Amino acid sequence: MVATDTVTTADDATRVLSIDAMGGDNGPATVVAGLALFLKVHPGTPVLLHGRTDELRPLLATHGLAGQVTLRDAPDVVTMHDKPSQVVRRGKQTSMWSAIDAVRNDEAGVVVSCGNTGGLMAMSMLRLRKIDGVNRPAIACLWPSRNPQGFNVMLDAGADIRADQDDLLTYALMGASYARNAFDLAQPRVGLLNVGTEEHKGRAELKVAHELIAATAAAGEFDYTGFVEGGDLPGDVCDVIVTDGFTGNVALKTGEGIANLISDLLRENLRKTPFSILGALLARGALRQLKRKVDPRRVNGGVFLGLTKTVIKSHGSADATGVAAAITLAHRLADQGFSDRLAARLAAALPHDDTKGSDT
Amino acid sequence: MVATDTVTTADDATRVLSIDAMGGDNGPATVVAGLALFLKVHPGTPVLLHGRTDELRPLLATHGLAGQVTLRDAPDVVTMHDKPSQVVRRGKQTSMWSAIDAVRNDEAGVVVSCGNTGGLMAMSMLRLRKIDGVNRPAIACLWPSRNPQGFNVMLDAGADIRADQDDLLTYALMGASYARNAFDLAQPRVGLLNVGTEEHKGRAELKVAHELIAATAAAGEFDYTGFVEGGDLPGDVCDVIVTDGFTGNVALKTGEGIANLISDLLRENLRKTPFSILGALLARGALRQLKRKVDPRRVNGGVFLGLTKTVIKSHGSADATGVAAAITLAHRLADQGFSDRLAARLAAALPHDDTKGSDT
Structure with a gap:
């Protein structure tokens, strides 16, 4: 060594x-x-x-x-x-x-x-x-989510633009282990990102990975949720979402872009009239709590696994x-x-x- | 016929x-x-x-x-x-x-x-x-964006999970034509979705498509922005974003998921205290305007091209x-x-x- x-x-x-x-x-x-x-x-x-x-x-x-x-x-x-x-x-x-x-x-x-x-x-x-x-290490990142822990783990967020079925299996195991150690989830739920939840959907390597991950769930001490969709990244159907680094990177930047757009529009709109300015002042605490929940600074820290x-x-x-x-x-x-x-x-x-x- | x-x-x-x-x-x-x-x-x-x-x-x-x-x-x-x-x-x-x-x-x-x-x-x-x-028809969808027209066109949103370099070129031409006719953009700006804006990034077919689209911009009467990232889907660097149907579908559902999460959290947080309830009431008009801007109902209408x-x-x-x-x-x-x-x-x-x- x-x-x-x-x-x-x-x-x-x-x-x-x-x-x-x-x-x-x-x-x-x-x-x-x-x-x-x-x-x-x-x-x-x-x-x-x-x-x-x-x-x-x-x-x-x-x-x-x-x-x-x-x-x-x-x-x-x-x-x-x-x-x-x-x-x-x-x-x-x-x-x-x-x-x-x-x-x-x-x-x-x-x-x-x-x-x-x-x-x-x-x-x-x-x-x-x-x-x-x-074979391919991955970057695991965190999404604000509807889950009790407040976050979901997604990997790969962009270490490698490719991932074959074996890589996706490795990501599932690594993501589950990371979620268990970082967030005290004894039995994390792992999903595989696809364009639909039906078994016949998606690319060939995803269908093979689907079988491989399902077969390894017991040994990896995680529950396999099956295919999940983009909307599940901030959702509560699973705790760990597995994808290739190209898709993961696009999803991550898309999510950030939409969150920033909404945040900017909210700020602009609340400045428009005396009523809305006063309203924003009164709701300040609530708005600050929201910001904290979806704040990229608090979900900061991509991890190379x-x-x-x-x-x-x-x-x-x-x-x-x-x-x-x-x-x-x-x-x-x-x-x-x-x-x-x-x-x-x-x-x-x-x-x-x-x-x-x-x-x- | x-x-x-x-x-x-x-x-x-x-x-x-x-x-x-x-x-x-x-x-x-x-x-x-x-x-x-x-x-x-x-x-x-x-x-x-x-x-x-x-x-x-x-x-x-x-x-x-x-x-x-x-x-x-x-x-x-x-x-x-x-x-x-x-x-x-x-x-x-x-x-x-x-x-x-x-x-x-x-x-x-x-x-x-x-x-x-x-x-x-x-x-x-x-x-x-x-x-x-x-070869492959595509679904074009609309994103709320920072552009003056308020929308960006993205295709393919999920008609086909694959797209090779020729398909991506066709998508660029079809997207530009659609943006011109639907939104009065004489010379739409077209970007190609990737994990970075540098020329050396991304999959092999993206690098070839990058050259093909650049060479066809004059004949297609659009400006080619080059590679763009997920954050540009709701952004203002281009009006049309080209990608394969797998990536496009994940991005679309991710964007919807994040927008819904923020909207739900905003509603919850504004209900928490008497101050925030009153504040939300006063800012009602501003919040409604925001909702209209990012409302999926108003950007409704995927188009098969x-x-x-x-x-x-x-x-x-x-x-x-x-x-x-x-x-x-x-x-x-x-x-x-x-x-x-x-x-x-x-x-x-x-x-x-x-x-x-x-x-x-």
């Missing part, structure tokens, strides 16, 4: 968070502000913070965090416009690379970065191994609240030893060609 | 609307109520209404429409649960079949039906010819307002001789193998 030339023991290190302070649209001040919000709730959590130490030190001091966070100097930054191919070729001096290598070297358990998604994915794929049995270590991608335009949400998710997954649990689950549930039993 | 055993002349017949009164979730009473709303604004429009005449006659009388509408008796109804294969095999006595055959026989110019989408598509494909050069006659699918759960919107669209397209214009446009702009020039 990987080198372990570190001073911490493996168990301790699993709980350490490795945070890329640079990248993102709002720069390191926002990341440090988010970290401060997180540490107020979870004081003493061990954190490695990667970036330009001369920029980070004063930011940490401002928030009274000097000494609470271990700094790792990295002179370069992956910008939002760097192509994945550039990032992996010329990115060795970046804070992103440093943050990933800390988990590669078993110094930390989970990575958090606000940087460029394509770059983060490419670098993670290069530096971290895929879990045995995983399928690598031996967990990597969390925070939204590039996340503010401090959004960054804090992503770090809180990282803390929870690190605390539960999620990466190892996921690998064990896949080993136990995926069909094996080369071994007779699972290794866990 | 088709038989023309009718008394009306071809030009007159093009303006006749052929309406399937049955099917849909709400039955013929809603269709007739919608027709009445339409005829109030456009009195004297010639209409053929297909269905059980003994049910339809009293409904027409209720709305004072007796004598204003020509009835065509059809004893059977395509239900929302009938499979397309059943519909085409056993549907000869249905109102849907009768409505389609009226345009097939050149007695009318445009069909409107609230019935089962799959059945309507299958029956239309069976009874109406495809326009020369069209690529057949020699235009077929409009109204939402199955449409109420009278929704039905009236679909009939109004049909009236506009019929008045402009849209079906013939579309065929001429495709003949002029699509690459020809067998002829040296276009036939228009």
Whole structure:
């Protein structure tokens, strides 16, 4: 496996968070502000913070965090416009690379970065191994939903534009494991995204995946809902929705676009007359609650699943609240030893060609 | 071509609307109520209404429409649960079949039906010819958007789960022609849906379609925007968005799902406290305006493009307002001789193998 030339023991290190302070649209001040919000709730959590130490030190001091966070100097930054191919070729001096290598070297358990998604994915794929049995890692994202937990997990949100039937089966297992660990759902309900719920609908690989996922539900400890439709992403018929990264990415951006349109129109319309202005003032609390429920900042934190270590991608335009949400998710997954649990689950549930039993 | 055993002349017949009164979730009473709303604004429009005449006659009388509408008796109804294969095999006595055959026989110019989408598509494909050069007809639907016209056209919304590069080119031409005729956009802007706007992104057929559409923009009299993302469906970077029917269907249902979730949460939250109830009351007008803007009933009316006659699918759960919107669209397209214009446009702009020039 990987080198372990570190001073911490493996168990301790699993709980350490490795945070890329640079990248993102709002720069390191926002990341440090988010970290401060997180540490107020979870004081003493061990954190490695990667970036330009001369920029980070004063930011940490401002928030009274000097000494609470271990700094790792990295002179370069992956910008939002760097192509994945550039990032992996010329990115060795970046804070992103440093943050990933800390988990590669078993110094930390989970990575958090606000940087460029394509770059983060490419670098993670290069530096971290895929879990045995995983062909295509996936990005899992969260949808505001009608479910009691308030969210649904969707994967793949865009790690790969393709997914065959075996990938879709792997996504079902990974998504169920993630939902169980992140949201305390003992037996998550998993659906497969299609253009209709009838069995005869959809592409050939979806029909095969439908059979494969149904056959693996018991071993994966999830309930298989069958085919679901786009309207179920924010719905309550299942907790995890499986799709290829092309469809998932389009659905995610469509949902965000519609939510933003409605929010903007609501604001505009409420400004139109003195009555509506007064009305909006009186209903302020209710409108704020709604905003919180569908706020992309609070459902922030796409997670790369399928690598031996967990990597969390925070939204590039996340503010401090959004960054804090992503770090809180990282803390929870690190605390539960999620990466190892996921690998064990896949080993136990995926069909094996080369071994007779699972290794866990 | 088709038989023309009718008394009306071809030009007159093009303006006749052929309406399937049955099917849909709400039955013929809603269709007739919608027709009445339409005829109030456009009195004297010639209409053929297909269905059980003994049910339809009293409904027409209720709305004072007796004598204003020509009835065509059809004893059977395509239900929302009938499979397309059943519909085409056993549907000869249905109102849907009768409505389609009226345009097939050149007695009318445009069909409107609230019935089962799959059945309507299958029956239309069976009874109406495809326009020369069209391999896969498409369903065009409307999105509420930030554009001045208030809508964007998206196709394919789900006629076929596949689309190759040539289909996508055809969709671009058909979508542009539809936007020009339905919304008075002289030079519509057409975008191709992808997971990113950079040229290197997306599936192989998208990259080829990107080149084909760019090369055909001048002949098709549209501006090509290039790749667009899910967030642009309700946006203002283009007026027409081209995609395959799988992605389009998922996006459409996702958008509806998110809009419904937000609308329900808004209603719930505004009921929570006396302040918010009073606020909602004062802002009632503004909230109603918003609802109208994103109301699926008003953007009702999916259109099948690529057949020699235009077929409009109204939402199955449409109420009278929704039905009236679909009939109004049909009236506009019929008045402009849209079906013939579309065929001429495709003949002029699509690459020809067998002829040296276009036939228009």
